[in-house]
Amino acid sequence: MKYKISVHILCISVIAILVNTGxxxxxxxxxxxxxxxxxxxxxxxxxxxxxxxxxxxxxxxxxxxxxxxxxxxxxxxxxxxxxxxxxxxxxxxxxxxxxxxxxxxxxxxxxxxxxxxxxxxxxxxxxxxxxxxxxxxxxxxxxxxxxxxxxxxxTGINYLIDKVDMTEIDDSTIAKFVRRRFYETNLRTGKAYSASLVEKERSRIVNMIRGEGYYYFSNENVAFVLDTMNKGYMKEKESAVETVAGFVSRKEDERRTLDIAIKITDNGNPKSFKRYGINNITIYPDFKDKGDLTDDNMMEKTVPGADKVVFRYHDYYIKEKVIYNHLFLSPETYFALEAHDKTITELNQLGVFSGVRIIFTEDSTRTGETGWMNCLVLMSPADKWNWGTNWEVSNGTTYTLGTGLTASVRNTNVAKGANLFTLSANGGLESQFDTSSGAFKIITNTLGLNASIELPKFLFPISRKRYSISNTPRTELAGGATRLERLNYFTLFNLSTRFTYKWLETKEKSWEVTPAFINNISLPPSKISAEFQQRLDTNDFLKNSYRETFIEGENISWTFDNSQDAKWYDDFSYIKLSFEEAGGVVAGVNSITKNLDNKFSQYVKFDFDLRHFIRQRHTTTALRFYGGVGIPYNKTQSPTLPYLKQYFVGGAYSMRGWRIRSLGPGGYVDTNSNPNLIDRTGDMKLELNGEYRFDIFKAFGGALLFNGAVFADAGNIWLFYPSADYDDGHFQFNKLYNHMAVNSGFGIRVDVAEIFLLRVDCGIPLKQPGTKEYPDKGIYSGWIVDRIAPFDGKWRGQNMIWSIAIGYPF
CATH class of the missing domain: 3.10.20.310 (membrane protein fhac)
Structure with missing residues (x-):
């Protein structure tokens, strides 16, 4: 009766509010x-x-x-x-x-x-x-x-483009450029006409011509003339009725077409048809105000081999060679818009400037058919030091409250070379409410310290001549230490280091290649409890996962992301493919030296992360498909991946109906009365996520944006090889459906001035993996939708998994 009254009261209250509002x-x-x-x-x-x-x-x-x-x-x-x-x-x-x-x-x-x-x-x-x-x-x-x-x-019928004419171009040289690159046109035969498409083509032509040295060429020099006449069935807009003969003569499925003539004139400005070259380039790395342009007390310096490139500065802020290597404008060459834009982009990406401007002024000292301009590159220094934090709060079925905090500090200009140094510390706690004492009890704590330095170039052994700065090359050296303590069970230490090359293939495609990384994982015997040691002695999978391990390997990843230039109405995608190998080199060395006592891992890993975002004016549909598999290829030595390389699901960014590392592997069911004993990890992972995000309302003039979301997640982890310790825990294609877990949920997101996004999600399990059930222990498998009881306090406590985090889950 209490349950029914609560439902009635809730429904009546909602109806009353809506009626009163209306x-x-x-x-x-x-x-x-x-x-x-x-x-x-x-x-x-x-x-x-x-x-x-x-x-x-x-x-x-x-x-x-x-x-x-x-x-x-x-x-x-x-x-x-x-x-x-x-x-x-x-x-x-x-x-x-x-x-x-x-x-x-x-x-x-x-x-x-x-x-x-x-x-x-x-x-x-x-x-x-x-x-x-x-x-x-x-x-x-x-x-x-x-x-x-x-x-x-x-709407009537929209017109399609038929022919594009390029005979009305007044300058023969410009006409040659337009025709030579007409294969890039947006005005394709059969494409639906729109004013935005024509404007896009105008921008393409202007950027192309300015890229050939025509500094003063602009939108005013390009016009488009539309011709819809002589199309056989053109009618006057005022005519409401067509003749029967005209109607019959038209094919039922025919679309109207138009011709477009590209017209280019100087529009009364002869300079727009004149090519300009670059004479001198003057660079101000620590520009303050326009008084610097005439200040005779500023220091001046040139780069060897580039006498027409002069640096003027107050203080020695950054090495000249760093800026010069990211300068795409060159003396004695034609002005190029692409080089201009690329220079600004690359200098901004160094991270040491708050703003970069490039100004051109005509040089009257040189005359001739070609015009000449002097170039000023003005850069304002950014703060050298900055810091940031990331905070996450969650809860789950096996712990009451979990929280994690990461704090970082960065120096963006180490050794005056635009080298980025980052030092970060992170810590996390998981606690459980002890009903006997009436207080929270910490069950897990994590501490970590990481440092990295990123250089705006490739280090050895890659020569500077073998790559272009336009690919934004980076080299990263990083190292860190992590301490994970599961109270009353074990303490794990991990030391890591890596050496990575990063570069852009295009604006949308990037690569990361790590020729070498090292992880050294240790579990001191003195830090392993007797209870956990007993579990290790009787569980080979755990024993192989939680063992002292030396990992040396290499990895490579490729990323596609076209969100950067996407407008609010554009769909966009994100794709990341990764491959990693470990143990091959070490195994070869160990076969000779015999010094490692087989305490090293050998495996290969493949990962993919596919995301697609469908955007409308007030909504976004976000989809993700993630998969990964790690294959230990020396099964005799270690049939599993090392613990830090294993997969897991659950938490604020994965299967949100389960706490982090509490699901799987496969259809395995743990009937242990104390599920806090170990994390659930595996060698394989598959996950599907769908989220529908929608606007709710704005507050304080848009400074706070409240958005909502409904979501569904499906996935699990598996072992690659069968294990006697985890019955039904390895991957079997014919059991994929039974092994998949499913949850749904809802969330609220608060976007604070577009600076950061606070997210609160509630996930609810809908399908448990596997086929085994133990009703007396509250363990069920398969679809459990019929067990949903939102007005039952016990059910809510066990099945509504709340998480608080910063940023979207994907």
Whole structure:
């Protein structure tokens, strides 16, 4: 009865709030005023409309008058509700901060003229998209001082590009450049015409011509002439009816086409058709203000072999060679826009400047057909030292509260070479509430210290002549130490070091190659409890996982990420592929020296991480597929991966219906009354994640953005080889479905001024892996949806897994 009463009370409370909000929304309106409740857009066309959902969304965005914001449900206009709570105050204080910041909203009073403007905006937008004969009408419904507006949009047929003409280019040299690189054009035959596509082509042509030395060439020099005549069935927009003969003569599936002529003129500015070269380059590494340009007291220095490149500075801030190696502009060469942009990008990526500007001034001392310019590179130094923190809080079925903190400090200009030094320390605790003592008891603690230095070049043995700075080469040297203590069980120490090359293949593709890394894992016998030692003696998998191990190997990874230039409406993807090998070199050395007593690991690992993001105006659908497998290839020596290289799932960034390292392997079921004994790890991992993210509301003028999410995760870990200690724990394709765990959940995210994102997620298990069940111990397998009991406190405590973290899970 208590359960039913709680459900009834909750439902009645929600309904009461919604009804009260709806009734209250028109409370202070005058008799002849109507509250704009909703706008809707309905598309109709005799032909197929490309990207119908996106087009509808964009048309909704150009509506002149929009209704009040709502939370989750359209009826809950919470900002208007808050406004009406203090209506009299806000009426007197129209500049109140709550109104100005958007925390509350005045009622949106329907304005009939805005409907007419919206129709014009929609028709104009559709015209820009190639729907030259679109028609928009509206239906307005009035109900109890509320207005519902529906826009009916007849798009008609959009035009496709047929031919592109390049005969109207006034300069023969520029015409040669345009024709030579016409294969890069955006105006492809058969592609749907849009004004944005033409603007994209204009930008391509301008950037290309400026890249050939035409410094003053701009958008004003490029025009496009559209020709829709002589297409056989062109009709006047004013004509509402076509003749029967004209209708019959047209093929039912035919699309209208247009020709585009590219027209390039000097637009009254002869300089736009003149090529310019670079004369002198003057660089200011620690620029303060324009007084530096005429300050005779500044120090000057040149780089050997580049007399026309002069450095002027107040203090010796950074080595000249570092800047010179990231300079893509050269004296006695034509101005190139790509080199200009690349120089700014590369200098900014050094991390030692807060801003980089490049200014060109004409040089009147040199005359001729080619113009000449002097170049000023102005750089403002950034703070040399900076720091950051990352904090995470979580809970789970086997611990009450877990938290982790990482603090780091960075020096961005070590030895005046733009070398980045990073020192970070991290610590974490997992605690459990002891009902007998009424206090929290720490069960796990982790401490770590890491240091790295990253240089803006490749170190030995790669010669400077064998790579280009345009690939943004980096070399990283790193080392660290970690201490993991599981109280009353064991303490593990790990020392690590690595040597890594990093570079960009393109803006979207990058590589990391680590020719050598080392991990030395130790578990001192004095730090292993008698209880845990007994478990090791009877479990070969644990014994091989938690043993002293020396790991030496190499790895390589390739990453694709096209999110950098993606606009809010663009989908984007992320792909990472990795390969790692360990033990091959050491095994060869040990076969000769016999010094390691086989205390080293041999394995190969393959990993992939595929992500895709589908974005709309107020929502994002995020998808991820992750997989990895580690194969110990010396099964006699060690049939498992070392502990630090094993896979796990659960926690704030993985299977969110389980705590970190508490799931798997495979269909294995642990009936031990104390599940805190060991972490669940494996040699293989598969995981699928889907998350639907949506806007909720903004506060304080957008400084705080509240977003929601619903998500689902599916996955598990497995052993590569069968183990007598973990029944049903190894990977078997025919048992993949049975072994997969599934959870769903919801979350709230708070974006603080786009500086950091605080995330709170709640995951709920829906399917337990395996087929074995022990009801007396509360262990079930398969789908457990029928056991969900959100109003049962015991069920919530065991199955609603809360996690707090910074940033998105993926």
């Amino acid at each position: 009734c209250n929304s028109t409370k202070y309106l005058k008799e002849d005023e109507y509250l704009l409740r909703s706008n809707s857009v309905k598309l109709k066309s005799d032909k197929y409309v490309d990207h119908k959902g996106e087009l509808t969304d964009n048309l909704s965005g150009v509506v002149a008058q929009k209704p009040n914001s709502y939370f989750l449900l359209p009826g809950f206009t919470y900002k208007l509700w808050l406004y009406n709570l203090r209506h009299d105050k806000y009426q007197q204080d129209t500049l109140n901060f709550q109104i100005e910041s958007g925390t509350v909203e005045k009622p949106v009073i329907y304005d009939s003229s805005s409907t007419s403007r919206s129709q014009q905006y929609m028709e104009s937008y559709l015209f820009q998209q190639g729907y030259f004969y679109a028609e928009v009408s509206d239906t307005t419904k009035f109900k109890k001082q509320k207005v519902y507006v529906e826009y009916q949009v007849n």
